């Protein structure tokens with residue numbers, strides 16, 4: 171399958187506006203009114219299908235995660251989603267008469283998968299066990315006992331519909347409806363398969379290996395083409411969507427590709443400066459605390475944040491410093507602190523305060539909705 175971004179001649183990170191412009195430009199050159207050559211027309215359809223995916227943020231995200239995003243390269247380039255509806259509108263897909271097919275397109279299925287923050291960052295391989303409809307192994311989808319085949323419905327003579335003539339005030343009106351005997355199929359299964367009762371499919375447990383890419387987050391959906399439910403009559407399977415749910419981390423808070431954490435240091439360390447070791451997704455990292463560090467100040471660990479989807483680059487880890495005021499002082503320590511304050515000309519012991527008392531922790535949690 172061709173790369174959709176290449177088809178439209180845009181960068182991976184292109185904005186919706188750029189994508190629209192790029193499509194307009196190509197469409198002007200390839201439009202059927204301008205260039206009726208069949209080869210050019212195939213290209214036009216392909217580009218249109220690519221635009222159908224990339225112009226829809228949800229489909230685009232699915233595509234970015236390795237799915238097709240509704241883009242179907244089977245049989246010439248398109249078929250899923252809105253585009254086929256447009257084609258139907260032009261070429262008349264509706265209104266066809268005759269018996270309906272036993273074989274139907276299967277349903278899409280959705281499964282949710284919990285991943286840890288580290289798995290979301292680095293990607294992971296999972297084996298998912300799902301219960302789904304599969305082709306009946308006994309009749310391989312035909313719905314008939316081995317050696318038999320559906321026979322023509324005697325009531326509708328294979329047309330799948332019956333006609334009635336009714337008298338109305340407009341005169342005689344002929345109405346047709348689906349044949350009740352064969353449910354509109356035009357054929358009857360005389361000897362249905364015992365395993366699936368003629369459905370052509372059965373429910374079964376399946377184990378499906380799934381590669382979860384680095385950089386996913388809650389709500390992301392991966393599309394596994396053809397891994398959904400098999401349709402009635404052994405029809406083609408729908409797609410399986412795997413939705414990511416990211417577990418909350420013990421001390422790391424995610425905001426897009428940036429991670430945040432809080433580190434408490436003593437007020438002496440904050441005043442004098444120090445080196446501390448913090449736990450990150452990549453193991454331990456040492457950071458320097460400058461002398462005179464205030465509570466609420468931050469240190470950025472470049473490249474220790476989350477991986478960006480479909481890219482090797484990573485965001486930053488922001489370490490928020492919380493300076494702890496010492497409590498439970500011994501008499502000696504109290505004495506030293508008082509002398510310290512005196513030496514700086516600070517008044518100790520009265521209740522005079524100056525605003526700014528909203529706790530940093532509260533602000534931090536509020537801003538990330540935790």
Ligand SMILES: [Zn+2]
Nearest residue numbers: 306309363366
């Ligand atoms: Zn069967």
Ligand SMILES: [Zn+2]
Nearest residue numbers: 323326349352
């Ligand atoms: Zn019938």
